Amino acid sequence: MFERLRAEGQIVHYFPNPGNAGDALIMLAAVRLFSKYRVPYVIEKTLVGFNPAGKVVVYGGGGNLGSESSPAAEFLTHCNSKSSLSVLLPHTVTGCEQLLRSLGPGTVLYCREVPSYQHVVAHAGGCEIALAEDLALQLDAEEILTRSPPFSVAGRLLRRLFSDLANRPGRQALLPKGPTVSYFKDELLRTRTLYRGDCLICMRSDHERTPTPVPYGNWDLPARIPFAYEDVRSAEWACHTLLTRVKHYREVRTNRLHVTIAAALLGKSVRMYANSYYKNRAVFEFSLRHRFPCVQWEDS
Structure with a gap:
């Protein structure tokens, strides 16, 4: 193309x-x-x-x-x-x-x-x-991780703050909507611990979530990472942040398509679940099943 x-x-x-x-x-x-x-x-x-x-x-x-x-x-x-x-x-x-x-x-x-x-x-x-x-x-996930993130922690927090200030009627938000205080809490606490562990549970909390109860310890990671879609540097930082978070885990359980892809590119063991419609299963069958043996489909 x-x-x-x-x-x-x-x-x-x-x-x-x-x-x-x-x-x-x-x-x-x-x-x-x-x-x-x-x-x-x-x-x-x-x-x-x-x-x-x-x-x-x-x-x-x-x-x-x-x-x-x-x-x-x-x-x-x-x-x-x-x-x-x-x-x-x-x-x-x-x-x-x-x-x-x-x-x-x-x-x-x-x-x-x-x-x-x-x-x-x-x-x-x-x-x-x-x-x-x-x-x-x-994408080459490892290559992305070898580059320094384009924004410092302080810089991205300030970007989020100014985004929320700009997010008012008649003004285009630079970054996705969301409470700045909540983002500060996530960034300061989760960056400090790096959330190292055996298993990342990342189930959707948005309109594509399923009726299945969200398990304890769920972290809907993509929804927590600011991304200014008109800015390449913001995309680079968001990708670096997502991949850095996922890299710290041995196993990933998720119904987020691009968390699955990020984890697969890093060679993680992935259990992939359905979202609210056919998308996840269809992409799994078309692109992931044979290319990434580390990704397994879970029916429930």
Whole structure:
């Protein structure tokens, strides 16, 4: 997909997918692949005021295309039939049938597992469709860990504080919402202990959580790591922080896809569980089962 972008001979306008530290892994993989394939790019922060006419536009991978009002859907609607090429990097896709039918031949959708691919094939209009693995699987985890983190502890805490101050009506937050005091507590206590131990339990606490009770000692790690999605240095820090935390454990039990991927890249023993819909199992079957023997699927 990146060779094709290079062949276009234009600057790529890249819209990262907003989210948590898992999305930071995807963003860092994307910008490194842009560099590897010598694709010139600029990171765009918002669709407001952006004119896609004649441009090559790319939306970051992830699981964001699940409703017509999602940022990924807004991107496709805004750029459809206007840009010279619109690309959705490897994504999980659910619903959005009306949007899919409207997409023309200038749009390319990459699906990161088979059920999404089948869904898009069944409902898409004239767009191109392809299967591709989640971009985070392209990262070299050990190489990331050898680099010094781009922010000091004090610096990232101040970034979080200023983010919360900026997070008010009419103002775009730089980092995900969340109580600053809680983040200070996590950072100061958990950084001191480094949370070394035998097993990291990381179950989702957001809208993709399952009805299964969260076990004692759960640490929903990606949700606790600030990530400014328009900032490459922030993505580097979020990835370094996530990988550093995971590296201290022998075993990881999680229903977070990108915690699974981070742990697998580090060679950890992983027990992977379902999230609230098919995404985790589908990515496991398509990308993880045969490549990472250290990752085992758990049905309950």
